Amino acid sequence: MSLRAKIRNWLTEKYLIVIRKKQDFSVLGSFNVSFSRIIIMGVLSLSVIFFISLVLTRTILRQWFDPVYMETxxxxxxxxxxxIVDSLSVAVSQKDAYLANIQGIISGNGVLGKESLADSIANKPDSGSSKPAAFKPSEATLSILDEFNSAPVEYSNPMDISGSSFAEAFFFSPIKGVLTAVFAPQEDHFGVDIVAKENEPVKAIADGTVILASWTLDTGYILSIQHSNELISIYKHNSVILKKVGEIVRAGEIISIIGNTGELTTGQHLHFELWYKGSPLNPQEFITFD
Structure with missing residues (x-):
């Protein structure tokens, strides 16, 4: 018998499968099978499974199996x-421009120009590092700078802001002592000078975040705190600064030590300023120093 005939007989030869009960061996059913039928049923089953899997990967299971979907x-x-990153970059640039101009006002340089703005931010003081970070102003920063240039600093009478949310708030006195110079914006003296004993601690007037902790030629060691409602307090001529930029301080917390630093000092004292939305306020209207 040839090989082809043997294969044909093997595929077409039928077998009887009988199903019986275990107890009495009674016949429950029977059916004929052959290898050819088994092969055909297997191929059909695999085809159906493949089709169903294909449909599922294109619909319900697409997010797990379709690489195009995942890539999209x-x-x-x-x-x-x-x-989001672009928006944050613009926000950071605007904040840098704002802080740079505040620092310019604090140090007596006024609102910075476009060229000095880059130098100021690049050399922004940081008590924890001596290396300035490189900075290149973006278009957003320059647009904010234009807004600062078009809005000059003006003196705000305390009575004009009496209805603000901090007008009735309690502020700690930064230091107890004798006032030797009062608020006189017409003479470019935007704060008050308080004389106290040597090594007297200076305290924060309210909760806030340190935005400037540095040294300038005119004002010596200077520290500035950003409070709520756009209020900023400034402490000049310190002998020691005890806080770093970015630190959160509480009302009444010691932040520096009174001193006699800077070329504009006239002896050991604290020069204290209050600024609201870029305009100076008379500290005596809000704080008692004696």
Whole structure:
């Protein structure tokens, strides 16, 4: 018998499968099978399983099995994150411009120009590092700078802001002593001078965040705190600064030691200023120093 005939007989030869009960061996059913039928049923079963799997990967299970779907989703997330990063970059640039101009006002340099703005931010003082960080102003920073240039600093009478949320708030006295110079904005003296005994601690007037802790030629060791409601307090001529930029301070917390530093000092004292939305306030209207 040839090999082809043997294969044909093997495929077409039928077998009887009988199903019986275990107890009495009674016949429950029977059916004929052959290897050819088994092969055909297997191929059909695999085809059905493949078709169902294909449908599922294109519909319900697409997010787990379709690489194109995953790539599209990841691309959308990357674009969204990129927009967020761009927005944060603009916000940071605007904040840097704002702080740079505040520091310019504090140090007596006024509102910075476009060229000096980059130098100021690049050399922004940080008590924990001596190396200035490189900075290149962006278009957003320059646009904020234009707004500062178009809005000159003006003196605000305390009565004009009596209805603000901090007008009735309690402020700690930064130091107890004798006033030797009062608030006189017409003479470019935007704060008060308080004389106290040597090594007297200086305290924060309210809760806030340190935005400047540095040394300038005119004012010596200087520290500035950003409070709520756009209120800023400034402490000049200190002998020692005890806080760093970015630190959160509480009302009444010691932040520095009174001193006699800077070329504009006339002896050991604290020069204290209050600024609201870029305009100076008379500290005596809010704080008692004696």
């Amino acid at each position: 989703e990841n691309t959308a997330k990357i674009l969204m994150l990129s927009d």
